[in-house]
Amino acid sequence: MSSDFTRQMLEQLLLPHFSKSDVQQRIHAYAHPYRELIAYYRCAMMHVETKFNILDEELSLEYDRNPIESIKTRLKSLESIVDKAIRKQVPLTVESIEQNLNDVAGVRVICSHPSDIYTLADAFLKQDDITLIEKKDYIANPKPNGYRSLHLIVETPIFLHDKKKMMKVEVQFRTISMDWWASLEHKIRYKKDVEITPEIAQELYDCAEMSAELDKRMETIQNTVFGDKEAMKNLTYSKRQKRFYLKEQSDLN
Numbered sequence: 001m002s003s004d005f006t007r008q009m010l011e012q013l014l015l016p017h018f019s020k021s022d023v024q025q026r027i028h029a030y031a032h033p034y035r036e037l038i039a040y041y042r043c044a045m046m047h048v049e050t051k052f053n054i055l056d057e058e059l060s061l062e063y064d065r066n067p068i069e070s071i072k073t074r075l076k077s078l079e080s081i082v083d084k085a086i087r088k089q090v091p092l093t094v095e096s097i098e099q100n101l102n103d104v105a106g107v108r109v110i111c112s113h114p115s116d117i118y119t120l121a122d123a124f125l126k127q128d129d130i131t132l133i134e135k136k137d138y139i140a141n142p143k144p145n146g147y148r149s150l151h152l153i154v155e156t157p158i159f160l161h162d163k164k165k166m167m168k169v170e171v172q173f174r175t176i177s178m179d180w181w182a183s184l185e186h187k188i189r190y191k192k193d194v195e196i197t198p199e200i201a202q203e204l205y206d207c208a209e210m211s212a213e214l215d216k217r218m219e220t221i222q223n224t225v226f227g228d229k230e231a232m233k234n235l236t237y238s239k240r241q242k243r244f245y246l247k248e249q250s251d252l253n
């Protein structure tokens, strides 16, 4: 259901009762709060994306390589917002979307190595305009299907011409191989006419395990050949992960 389609439906319903210009005005007034909210989410998403571009620039000077491979951003479509609101059994008002849906604005940070994920998440959460709302670490605790990613829901301010507004953004951190796996699994899961047989589910799980193993081995090669500076300071992947948790605990206390 696109917003154009919704507009056409509303037009058809209202036209027998009101003049064309009246209908257009009513639709505009009806859609305005939603369009405004989506614009605010877009601002928050750009704000967070810029933060990661800055971190990538700065960390590349420190470590002679870029910890971020790519950044993807997305705003949830109207159709997905409606689906999720129905699934969560929450009202479909602008206020309720803002309060109950955490992932309308999403930023996906694709990293070279698993340890980069924790370095970046740590640096990001240290920033004083970022408040951690929720964390799901599917790297430390992969989902039963094999899915791995670190998810953070954060709140950050956007500065508008007459006010400051706090907005929620979902940040997903993945390595290249985690992202490759997740995008195929997502495509299969959302393909309506395809059934995920136990054999396919098992194959996907095995691939997720292989990709986690590959991530570890690639990171070892990186550290051995290029002498990653953090690794030289004896800050291994598990130590960085631990440091991230200690920091997060003190943030939440």
Ligand code: 0O2
Pocket (backbone or CB within 6 Å): 102, 103, 136, 143, 145, 147, 151, 181, 182, 183, 185, 186
């Ligand atoms: P899309 O199209 O990517 O937006 P919550 O949002 O906390 O109320 P949810 O959705 O269970 O509830 O949260 P969770 O587990 O943090 O998942 C949020 C997003 O992570 C999903 O969004 C996916 O993008 C991704 N994700 C989570 N689990 C899986 C998985 O098993 N496989 C893949 N490929 N992606 C996953 P959406 O809304 O489902 O989809």
